[in-house]
Amino acid sequence: MPGPYVVPVHGDEDLPKTCDVVVIGGGIIGCATALELAERGLRVVLCEKGGIGQEQSSRNWGWVRISMRDPREVPLMAESLRMWDGLDARTGRDTGFRRAGIIFTCADEKELADHDRWRSNLQGYQIDTRMLSAREFSDLFPGSNLTMAGALHAAADGRAEPQRVAPAMAEAARDKGATILTECAVRGIELSGGAISGVVTERGSIACQAVVLAGGAWSSLFSGRFGIDLPQLKVMNSVIRTKPLAGGPEETIWARDFAIRKRQDGGYTVASGYDNIVDIVPASFRHARDFLPALRCEWKSLSFRLGGRFLEEARMSRHWPLDEASPFEYDRVLDPVPSKKGQDKAMADLKAAFPVFAKAEIAQRWAGYIDVTPDAVPVISAVEAIPGFHIATGFSGHGFGIGPAAGRLMADIVTGRAPIVDPAAFRFSRFSDGSKIELISGV
Ligand SMILES: Cc1cc2nc3c(=O)[nH]c(=O)nc-3n(C[C@H](O)[C@H](O)[C@H](O)COP(=O)(O)OP(=O)(O)OC[C@H]3O[C@@H](n4cnc5c(N)ncnc54)[C@H](O)[C@@H]3O)c2cc1C
Secondary structure (H helix, E strand, O other), rough: OOOOOOOOOOOOOOOOOOOOOEEOOHHHHHHHHHHHHHHOOEEEEOOOOOOOOHHHHHOOOOOOOOOOHHHOOOHHHHHHHHHOOOOOHHHOOOOEEEEOOOOEOOOHHHHHHHHHHHHHHHOOOOOOOEEEHHHHHHHHHOOOOOOOOOOEEOOOEEEOOHHHHHHHOOOOOHHOOOOOOOOEEEEEEEEEEEEEEEEEOOOOOEOOEEEEOOOHHHHHHHOOOOOOOOEEEEEEEEEEEEEOOOOOOOOOOEOOOOEEEEEEOOEEEEEEEEEEEEEEEEEEHHHHHHHHHHHHHHHHEEEEEEOOHHHHHHHOOOOOOOOOHHHHHHHOOOOOOOOHHHHHHHHHHHHHHHHHHOOOOOEEEEEEEEEEOOOOOOEEEEEEOOOOEEEOOOOOOHHHHHHHHHHHHHHHHHHHOOOOOOHHHHHHHHHOOOOOOOOOOOO
């Protein structure tokens, strides 16, 4: 099942022997971090086991939103929204970013009150949101049959093209001097006196003083090899891309049974926030206790299955020698088979709610594994146990929108600059220092 077409980035041929920072992972988080570091004059090497942006960062819905975020992410997301405005100029490339607005419809009065209450998280920010009555929604979308109690409209929110953004950032990082290596898995780290002194890749070693692990769904496997226990699981979500369609909404819309975003080519990305599949894998048992509170809150939007992925992951070595091929070389691009049933239901519900979609033709289907942490908040942090080792991962379904600022924060931490926002909520040590791990409602 081929994923979406991603703007290709051709990797550099030569492996540098030494650099300041190695970034592991060429998704939006790794690329944003590499770009920041390169802009600050550091010698950066980004290593991607497959192609740039081919996992979550190109498979996502393309929503750039502060609305309905976990409050702990709001300050960083406010910075990110500002950064998106300048991203095309900064990278010299078209990312498709537009502040077209996002609307979260509310099925009942309770949801409406909850969404209205959520707006208090934006106090002190100049970010325009308002509640719409059902009538105001129909006035905005006269062709819609959607029944609802009302909606939250965030005009400041935006959308961008996932298949363009990580490649644009990687190319811009290269313009600033970074080396971009594709099909170059990092097998492990090298230590000297307990601190980072380099990495071992499938093409050889690179000496460095700092490493940023931005490996998305692979981060826990990578760090587990040298005893760093990162609680992380994967959730699959399926996506449809339609052919261009005239007359549909400009705004991105979340409804109980579907979620849509207009694409730059005039088509739509169609999915459902409630069609999430959790494959039961060996890691599910290892991390069961960490994830129990989250599973209790989110069970309505999750379905569990025991299938081939269990065996695939059970066969994966967790302790590979660094002079042999690692699991990252056997699985260059995570490309799960989408849930056709869930996709067809979302499409049928969309057509019922917006008859303009009756003529919509499906151009492509794909799925992606979302990497999640127990509190659905990312880790953007140094790892105290290994000086020089950093993690930026676990973006829990929200990493595309927050990506630019997450890269800046990670670069601040690596370079010791005053952080763009207080990084406390994102510290890795929260999972081991007795902190209460809470899932705070958001989407
Ligand atoms: C279906 C779907 C819908 C989503 N919708 C949205 C949305 O609308 N808005 C939003 O903000 N977020 C959304 N997300 C979440 C968002 O896509 C992710 O949070 C974000 O892309 C994570 O970026 P990343 O760089 O951490 O991970 P990834 O994009 O997964 O990149 C990690 C990269 O690391 C590489 N890698 C791993 N291990 C190694 C190694 N050892 N050596 C070299 N390379 C390695 C992988 O090959 C991969 O390319 C969605 C996700 C999905 C799947």
